[in-house]
């Protein structure tokens with residue numbers, strides 16, 4: 001045990017002065033503004049609430065453009081967007097879909113929904129994203145698609161993943177649920193792979209309660225995605241005025257979103273550049289404060305991130321000596337300093353909501369050891385909304401982390 005003399009340095013958990021007496025907090029989420037409120041009323045009174053309304057159509061164009069993609073299909077959520085990306089490409093029973101071990105269960109559920117087998121592959125210790133080398137090793141003749149996830153505050157190594165996928169004739173679906181506004185090598189996320197899937201669920205960096213979108217540069221795929229989510233209707237067809245049926249091989253659904261969601265998102269899209277600028281500025285401050293601090297590393301940004309998006313901002317604790325110390329000791333110490341943080345989803349195949357029978361999925365090498373041992377048990381994360389805080393608050397966040405990371409010895413239980 002290290003003995004600390006000044007109360008300033010002593011952990012608040014042990015009676016020292018906390019970095020912040022109140023819990024630190026970020027910006028209110030989801031955002032609301034008067035302009036959007038008025039626009040919602042206007043649309044309400046217009047009686048045009050669904051079925052590819054004018055706001056929805058414009059939003060699709062604008063969202064695609066903001067991510068350098070040619071086509072956008074707006075849908076009800078960011079799970080069926082993944083399902084659709086697989087379905088319109090004919091992926092189903094007997095096929096394997098590679099997904100990272102660490103992601104929200106929806107990424108893997110999408111494979112199950114089309115009758116395919118999700119194959120869990122390990123992640124990188126620095127980015128927490130799909131490990132390209134292990135991805136290639138997991139490919140079998142049955143592999144038809146890979147869904148790299150740009151998770152929390154990083155991006156999957158998309159260039160390398162796409163190159164491997166091309167070599168093996170595999171479809172790449174980017175799961176961008178955490179990455180609205182992110183840019184890889186100056187080009188928007190979701191426009192690199194064959195399809196980019198986004199979620200606008202209430203907690204995401206663009207939020208309309210529920211909602212999702214697929215981006216693609218393929219006119220054919222956009223056409224099939226539209227039919228898929230629109231109970232078979234072709235684009236530019238009025239309700240009740242279908243002229244031709246959907247492709248015989250495509251099972252179609254009603255996965256439409258409404259005009260109201262498009263109104264909310266259109267407002268947020270106008271503000272996305274400024275939100276991302278704030279998040280990136282504050283993330284850089286935190287990275288600077290934590291550089292060289294022992295026992296802790298910040299989740300590495302995407303290797304070619306020219307603008308990193310953040311669903312969450314993460315640190316990984318990595319003490320060389322792990323005797324008597326775990327996040328069970330670290331979390332209360334952070335909370336006592338005023339900076340309570342959360343944990344990751346954990347690996348999908350151990351998630352509480354994951355109930356697929358073992359015969360329905362596969363885990364590469366029987367275990368994803370980096371995800372299970374190195375990343376998930378040691379990550380502390382905060383919502384992106386914290387990155388929207390003012391600089392004084394951000395500096396307190398950094399101070400709390402530095403204080404706890406440099407005093408881990410005081411927290412050891414043996």
Ligand SMILES: *Cc1c(COP(=O)(O)O)cnc(C)c1O
Pocket residue numbers: 077078079080103104106107149175177178198199200201210211212
């Ligand atoms: C939120 C999320 C989804 C699913 O989006 P919903 O809109 O909630 O259906 C998919 N993948 C990841 C990584 C997510 O975080």
